[in-house]
């Protein structure tokens with residue numbers, strides 16, 4: 623068993639004084655005539671990692687897509703640093719500092735690590751690209767070691783770090799990450815969870831969806847349970863890990 627994860631958390635300190643970087647109030651969204659999100663409320667602070675858990679099909683991915691603008695907000699409010707974005711395009715939200723790292727790998731496999739980072743920063747002015755690449759290598763040193771290697775030859779876990787690094791190129795305020803540990807060995811999953819901490823340490827608010835909820839809650843500052851399109855429960859990562867109902871229903875652990 624690893625050391626107490628609370629001692630290594632990067633998250634914002636208790637009793638947040640600044641305003642949240644991301645605020646959702648009564649957010650409704652869905653597909654055609656099916657409403658999936660039915661009144662989501664959420665606050666995310668800079669430097670904080672919040673993990674969303676829930677049953678299959680509960681709408682976790684839909685939540686991330688709604689914040690990014692890939693799924694329309696039908697009702698309610700989404701604010702980034704106090705600015706309403708719920709009617710904005712994904713491009714406009716990117717401009718506000720919201721980045722989505724979708725499920726699966728989406729790098730350019732035949733291009734080098736460094737070329738991929740440049741692609742991640744293609745909207746940036748030239749000087750910012752160099753700074754972004756530096757930031758990426760400082761945050762994820764293994765990528766610096768592999769900078770000339772084709773992305774497709776990296777291990778699955780390293781490719782996931784590359785996805786995060788491409789998001790970090792944009793100096794984001796909010797990173798939305800869907801299932802970063804999917805399909806990885808347990809050792810690789812540990813590296814990815816450690817990388818999430820490194821990402822949040824850039825004063826980024828991280829909203830994470832993870833099947834591997836036990837590991838995710840160990841690195842997250844807070845967890846949220848989504849049920850029937852609403853936040854049914856929320857608390858610190860460790861409170862969620864200790865909650866008998868959460869353990870039984872979502873973590874596959876004895877109550």
Ligand SMILES: Nc1ncnc2c1ncn2[C@@H]1O[C@H](COP(=O)(O)OP(=O)(O)OP(=O)(O)O)[C@@H](O)[C@H]1O
Nearest residue numbers: 653654658676677678679680681682683684685831
């Ligand atoms: N493009 C779409 N059109 C119609 N229905 C969709 C679409 N995408 C997702 N859904 C449905 O919306 C519901 C929520 O899906 P979502 O992927 O958000 O769930 P999830 O909680 O992320 O699930 P999982 O843990 O299985 O990934 C599911 O019933 C799904 O079938």
